[in-house]
Amino acid sequence: MxxxxxxxxxxxxxxxxxxxxxxxxxxxxxxxxxxxxxxxxxxxxxxxxxxxxxxxxxxxxxxxxxxxxxxxxxxxxxxxxxxxxxxxxxxxxxxxxxxxQMPSKEVAVKTEAQQAVLALHRMRQQLVKFRTMQINSLRGLLTEYGEVMGTGRAALDRAIAGVLERLSGRLPAILIDTLREQWNGLEALDQQIAQIERRLHAWMKQDEASKAIAAIPGVGLLSATAAAATIGHAKSFRSGREFAAWLGLVPGQTGSGGKVQLLGISKRGDRYLRTLLIHGARSVIFHAKDAGAWLDQLKKRRPINVVVVALANKMARTIWAILAHQRPYQKGYESVRPAPAR
CATH class of the missing domain: 3.30.420.140 (YqgF/RNase H-like domain)
Structure with missing residues (x-):
């Protein structure tokens, strides 16, 4: 009808x-x-x-x-x-x-549970952003008084106690106390982020899809729960390649007169999930003891950033295959295209 x-x-x-x-x-x-x-x-x-x-x-x-x-x-x-x-x-x-009425890739309609998981991810992402802003703000304010600290949370924690002690004799107590309160406030943000991660971990234990894709090298708690909730129904994508393209992990194109030029990745689709997969791929490349022959050969032929995106693309296609075919992850598995019917 x-x-x-x-x-x-x-x-x-x-x-x-x-x-x-x-x-x-x-x-x-x-x-x-x-x-x-x-x-x-x-x-x-x-x-x-x-x-x-x-x-x-x-x-x-x-x-x-x-x-x-x-x-x-x-x-x-x-x-x-x-x-x-x-x-x-x-x-x-x-x-x-x-x-x-035009052919296009639809956005998956998610269940309330899937949307709740994505809401936890968005809130965690916001808290991480607030924490980074707070750290950079403290470093910038203290630079105005000649105190330069290294980049990152660890460098701030190591240096700020001594910095505040040295400045306590020069600056008003109202400023020193406020700076110390802002530094102590980072711990509260840490606790909130950790609590959200614990809730995500508890949800992953009950969700079969998240547990299945978490077995993929480079896919951790955040990537597994975000992927399972974002993809919705895996069958809405015709193939793993289409899912990877939907995430923006394929080259963009431009051309005219029959000449097509490939650009960098298109960066379409869900930016958050794409970022998690790229970070996971980079972790595998730099820390995995046995990354596999395919990755070793690719590292010899291509720049490292190209290798990272290629591995992230492969991870996305693997995620789709596990969810679409409902099979566990198997290291070294090779898919075989069925022979065409005669």
Whole structure:
């Protein structure tokens, strides 16, 4: 059965919908209040509803799917190409309606549990950012008084006690006390980050997908839980190559006149997961005792950063294979492409 295509521009209070009646050709483009949004679709036959992947889209997608509708979440960058004329809610809803009909890679609709895990990752990432800002702020303030410390948390912890003691005779006590409080506040951030990691570890023990991909060299607690929650349903990707391309771990392209030039990695998709995989790949290259013949040969032919990205790409494809085929990780496993049917 062919579903009616509806474009929805979601917002906090007012949703804009756009669709075309198949029988009369009437163009419908109107706003709907948040309270009446689900009621509007509950009285309709199953539709294909397109939305931008933004704040609140996962919630609305889950609710609409429960009603029997199909939902297509799309990156905002993909929808932007279809906006014509002035930008407003009506134009955005029309652009989403047009983009829904174009072939594109959808953003996976995640369960509430998967979204909860990603929320823990985002909060941990924010706390790490705050901690780094605090460390750099302390180093910068103390540089103004002639005290230069090395980069990093360990160098700060080693030097700051002596620095504050030397400056206590020159600077007001109100500043020294505040600097010491800011330094002690780093420990509170450490505890919050550690607590989130313990909760992620407890969740990974109960999640079979996370435990399976954690066996891959270079995939640890953060990479395993983030990958399992981000990928959603592995079968939504046709292959491991498509998953790696979706993460931006493939070269970008530019060209004209039949000549195509390969650039650096495209950096599309989920930046957080891509960063974790690249850091994991770098850890394998520099610390693994037996990295494997494939990696050893590649290191002889390519620069180290190219090798890191290549290994991260391979790790992404391995993650997809484990989740899609539901098999444990096997070191040295070689996939064999089936012979074409005659």
């Amino acid at each position: 062919k579903h009616t295509i509806v474009g929805v521009d979601i917002a906090k209070n007012v949703m804009q919908i756009h669709w075309v009646d198949a029988d009369s050709g009437e163009i419908v483009n109107k706003p709907i209040k948040r309270a009446a949004f689900l009621e509007y679709f509950s009285n309709r036959a199953p539709c294909l509803i397109g939305m931008e992947s933004c704040g609140g889209s996962q919630h609305w997608a889950r609710r609409l799917i429960e009603m029997g509708h199909q939902v297509k979440l799309m990156p905002a960058k993909f929808v932007k190409a279809f906006v014509t004329g002035n930008k407003n809610d009506a134009a955005d809803a029309r652009a989403i309606w047009m983009a829904t």
